[in-house]
Amino acid sequence: MDTEDDVSYLDVKPEHRMPMPPQEKVWAQIGDDLNLSFIDWQMIESMAKQFDEAHREGKEKTQSQVMSKLLVLVRDVTIAETELRIKGG
Amino acid sequence: MSKSVSDIYNDAVKQADADQFEEAIETLKPITELTPLLRAAHTQAGRCHWEMHRWREARESFETAVRIEPDNADAWWSLGLIALQEGDFETGWKGYERRWDSQAFKSPKLLTKLPRWCVGHNSFGEKYKSVLVWPEQGIGDQIIYSSLLRELQHHCEKVTVMIDIRLVELLKRATPWINFVRHDAKLKNSEFDSQIPIASIGSHFLKSSKDISELVATSYIKADPARIEQIKNELGIKPDDFVIGVSWASTAEKIGPHKSVKLEELVGLWDIPNAKIVSLQYGKPDYDIEPFETKTGKKIYQCMVNNFFDLEGVAATISNCNAVVSVSNANVHIAGAMGKPVYVLDANKLWYWNHKDNNTSLFYPSVKLFPREHMLAPWTNQIEAVIKELRRS
Numbered sequence: 001m002d003t004e005d006d007v008s009y010l011d012v013k014p015e016h017r018m019p020m021p022p023q024e025k026v027w028a029q030i031g032d033d034l035n036l037s038f039i040d041w042q043m044i045e046s047m048a049k050q051f052d053e054a055h056r057e058g059k060e061k062t063q064s065q066v067m068s069k070l071l072v073l074v075r076d077v078t079i080a081e082t083e084l085r086i087k088g089g
Numbered sequence: 090m091s092k093s094v095s096d097i098y099n100d101a102v103k104q105a106d107a108d109q110f111e112e113a114i115e116t117l118k119p120i121t122e123l124t125p126l127l128r129a130a131h132t133q134a135g136r137c138h139w140e141m142h143r144w145r146e147a148r149e150s151f152e153t154a155v156r157i158e159p160d161n162a163d164a165w166w167s168l169g170l171i172a173l174q175e176g177d178f179e180t181g182w183k184g185y186e187r188r189w190d191s192q193a194f195k196s197p198k199l200l201t202k203l204p205r206w207c208v209g210h211n212s213f214g215e216k217y218k219s220v221l222v223w224p225e226q227g228i229g230d231q232i233i234y235s236s237l238l239r240e241l242q243h244h245c246e247k248v249t250v251m252i253d254i255r256l257v258e259l260l261k262r263a264t265p266w267i268n269f270v271r272h273d274a275k276l277k278n279s280e281f282d283s284q285i286p287i288a289s290i291g292s293h294f295l296k297s298s299k300d301i302s303e304l305v306a307t308s309y310i311k312a313d314p315a316r317i318e319q320i321k322n323e324l325g326i327k328p329d330d331f332v333i334g335v336s337w338a339s340t341a342e343k344i345g346p347h348k349s350v351k352l353e354e355l356v357g358l359w360d361i362p363n364a365k366i367v368s369l370q371y372g373k374p375d376y377d378i379e380p381f382e383t384k385t386g387k388k389i390y391q392c393m394v395n396n397f398f399d400l401e402g403v404a405a406t407i408s409n410c411n412a413v414v415s416v417s418n419a420n421v422h423i424a425g426a427m428g429k430p431v432y433v434l435d436a437n438k439l440w441y442w443n444h445k446d447n448n449t450s451l452f453y454p455s456v457k458l459f460p461r462e463h464m465l466a467p468w469t470n471q472i473e474a475v476i477k478e479l480r481r482s
Contacts (some may be wrong), residue, residue: 006279007276008275010273011197011199046375062322064392
């Protein structure tokens with residue numbers, strides 16, 4: 001087995017900022033437990049907004065815009081239904 | 090009433106002249122205790138002159154600081170940066186190396202038993218055969234200093250480069266004969282005979298401004314062709330579009346705000362014929378984009394790319410641009426290393442931008458620099474000049 005003397009590596013201390021991107025898809029990621037481990041809502045909302053604009057201007061939408069719009073719609077409906085359920089006891 | 094510094098000094102001189110040496114030392118104590126504060130004062134004065142782009146005055150202040158405290162790494166580092174900026178590379182690289190002793194330098198060091206690489210031979214009279222280059226500082230620094238890796242390979246059979254994970258594939262695609270590995274790797278020492286931090290490579294090869302244009306590589310970042318096509322479709326780019334990638338802010342610690350412009354100041358770009366403006370901004374661009382679009386009615390296109398983490402996406406977006414307009418940030422380096430025309434609103438805070446032929450960077454021949462007069466000056470003239478050049482292109 002290698003000892004610390006046999007290897008070289010960066011001595012990253014807490015004060016060092018070394019950003020580590022998610023490895024698979026950057027805007028959303030499914031973890032090893034098959035749950036959602038990362039989702040970039042900022043990006044998705046921005047794409048959903050582009051869908052709205054394209055719709056208003058009668059333009060064709062991209063796959064990403066359609067998928068993002070769907071995600072935002074499903075999220076909002078889920079939130080609304082959950083709130084209703086909570087209020088209904 | 091307390092005595093003035095000159096009164097205390099004169100008292101001490103009188104005591105010394107009267108052979109009262111111990112008393113003189115005691116009398117001088119309030120002044121000698123001021124030494125760290127005096128050094129700090131000169132360092133701060135140097136920093137202020139620097140911000141106002143008065144290089145001679147800045148250098149004099151830092152020189153005074155090192156005379157007061159000869160072991161002060163911050164002042165030596167600043168002197169090194171000024172010397173590099175002014176083209177005195179010998180003094181510059183020597184001072185720049187002191188960054189590792191400075192409390193202000195926040196880059197992780199390599200834990201290693203390997204000796205530092207140098208041109209020539211090791212202590213056994215043998216030529217170094219396998220060097221490990223390791224990353225430091227931000228993305229932009231890692232990219233600009235990567236321009237010397239091909240030159241390094243002329244002096245060492247095997248070059249392995251530990252680099253920010255976001256850059257690995259981009260660099261590998263353009264230079265497959267160099268081995269790039271992610272920055273969090275643990276590497277076996279038995280595979281190397283030496284190591285060097287990436288920003289120190291320049292000290293071995295860049296001895297004058299002329300060396301920059303002769304030795305740095307061009308087109309050493311390459312985007313993924315499939316991703317380029319994907320983003321082209323996503324943005325709906327048409328043949329007549331003149332696509333301009335823009336970024337207006339730097340998120341660099343401390344100096345970021347000085348390097349940034351307000352998005353509104355760039356509004357003239359939308360008047361360029363057929364202009365399609367695409368955001369390359371990282372951080373929280375929506376905080377700027379939404380109010381801007383509401384206020385001006387102008388549209389900024391964004392694609393499904395996280396501009397901070399996904400540099401493959403950024404490079405593919407830049408590939409789809411006819412030009413990039415940006416403040417001095419990571420995007421400038423990515424686009425410059427791809428050979429894309431870039432117009433930089435330069436805050437003139439970084440030594441390497443001072444090396445140019447007219448306004449063309451010697452490090453990146455496709456990058457044109459529009460330096461601000463000083464840190465308090467408005468950006469108006471630079472923005473007008475960029476728009477004028479873009480209209481001509």
